[in-house]
Amino acid sequence: MAKLGGTDIEIYPLVLGTNTFGWTTPEPDAHAVLDAFAAAGGNLIDTADSYSAWIEGNSGGESETVIGTWLAKNRDKNVLVATKVSQHPEFKGLAGPNVRAAADASLKRLGVEAIDLYYAHFDDADTPLEETVAAFDQLVTEGKVRHIGISNYSPERLREWLDITERTGAARPVALQPKYSLVSRAAFEPGLRDIAVAENLSGLPYHVLASGFLTGKYRTEDDLAQSVRGGAVAKHLNPSGLAIVDKLDQIARARGVAIASVALAWARTRPGIAAPIAGAREVDQLAPLLASAELELTADEADELTALSDFIGA
Ligand SMILES: NC(=O)c1ccc[n+]([C@@H]2O[C@H](COP(=O)([O-])OP(=O)(O)OC[C@H]3O[C@@H](n4cnc5c(N)ncnc54)[C@H](OP(=O)(O)O)[C@@H]3O)[C@@H](O)[C@H]2O)c1
Structure with a gap:
């Protein structure tokens, strides 16, 4: 278990992503995923106020609402919730009044008194950073x-945020949520990683399964049709991406685990990373993700994967 930033909070080595809740995961299935995650010892759920506003008929907040109905029945489980502000259609950006209004709306949907971890979802260049930091x-x-x-956030803007907290005494961030995986390393390494390590910020990355590509279920163009997420995977179907899947496969077979478990365990070995985030559309997908929490790669295994992915851009 890793500690969250400079806090006393111990987090399970896998954070549950929930952007499929209210999208491709209906509420009963979402509750089954949450039940299994909590039963295994999982204690941090990741959502955002905007999930899943991109679906026709949705308005944003669907994922938080589904989590809220589960939390109402499971207060004893002590599961923590991280949510985010800036992308909800009614609460765009990070101006002070908007951050406060969005937080109130999230608290209501989640049915909690406090949000355990509240993220600025994307930088807002139109709002002075001092105003955003003060609002948080x-x-x-x-x-x-x-x-x-x-x-x-870019490393430069993260540094600015930290400088403002030092100048003003405002509460410091404890976590970063970058895009990061074996097929996408440039957003985190080296800039954000170096700050995370130096400033004791917990890296809790998303994209660690590359929308399912690093589970090994997409090897050809024909495979892309099996999910709405296939479109996001197409760009990884190239010799470099497939070589990474082959290496994951080789390690997974040798260790008797699933490919997804190896991809997640690799991310956890990386400097600045406390725990990867991964989403399960249905409860059957969750077991390999949970198994990653128990999997310790050897230094050689981790190095082989790192070397194969060294070319990777954003
Ligand atoms: N901060 C941000 O800007 C940001 C952006 C994106 C996501 N996130 C967070 O990160 C979480 C994860 O999202 P992501 O986009 O990074 O997705 P991901 O975790 O890389 O991939 C999740 C998808 O992989 C597939 N999958 C998972 N386990 C599987 C298994 N055992 N076998 C086969 N397929 C499996 C499922 O796809 P299918 O449903 O297609 O089967 C699942 O929906 C989100 O829920 C959200 O909380 C944050």
């Missing part, structure tokens, strides 16, 4: 947010 700080002071996280 105020939420912490009011007890509506326990800890602050930052997602998809």
Whole structure:
């Protein structure tokens, strides 16, 4: 178990992603996934106020609502929730009043008194960063947010955020949520990684399964039709991407585990990473993700994967 930033909170080595909840995962299936995740010892769920506004008929907040109905029946499980602000159609950006209004809306949907980890989802160049930092700080002071996280910021803007907290005494972030996987390393390494390590920020990356590509289920163009996520996977179907899947496959066979478990365990070995995020559309997909929490790769296995992915861009 890794500690969350400089806090005393121990997090299970897998964070559950939930952007399929209210999209390709209906509520009963979502609750089954949450039941299995909590039963295995999982204790941090990742959502955002905007999930899943991209679906026709949805308005955003569907994932939080589904999590809220589960939390209402499972208070004793002590599962923590991370959510995010800036992308909900009604609460765009990171201006102070918007951050406060969005947080209130998330608290209501989740049915909790405080958000355990509240992320700035994407940078907002139109709002002075001082204003955003002050808004997050105020939420912490009011007890509506326990800890602050930052997602998809450049290293320069993260550094600016940290400088503002040092200057003003505002609450410091404890977590980063970058895009990061064996087929996408440039957003995190080296800039954000170096700051995460130096400043004791927990890296909790998304994209670690590359939307399913690093489960090994996509090897040809024909395979892309099996999911709505196939479109996002197409760009990885090239010799370099497939060589990584082959190496994952080889390690997975030797260790008697699934390919997805190896991809997640690799991410956990990387400097600056506390725990990977991964999503399961249905409960059957969850077992290999949970198994990654028990899998310790050898240094050679991890190095072979790292070397194969060294060319990888964003
Ligand atoms: N901060 C951000 O900007 C941001 C952006 C994106 C995501 N996220 C977070 O990260 C989470 C993960 O999202 P992601 O886009 O990075 O997805 P991912 O975890 O890379 O991939 C999840 C998908 O992989 C497939 N999968 C998972 N386990 C599998 C298994 N055992 N066998 C076969 N396929 C399996 C499923 O796809 P199918 O449903 O197609 O089978 C599942 O929906 C999200 O839920 C969200 O919480 C954050």
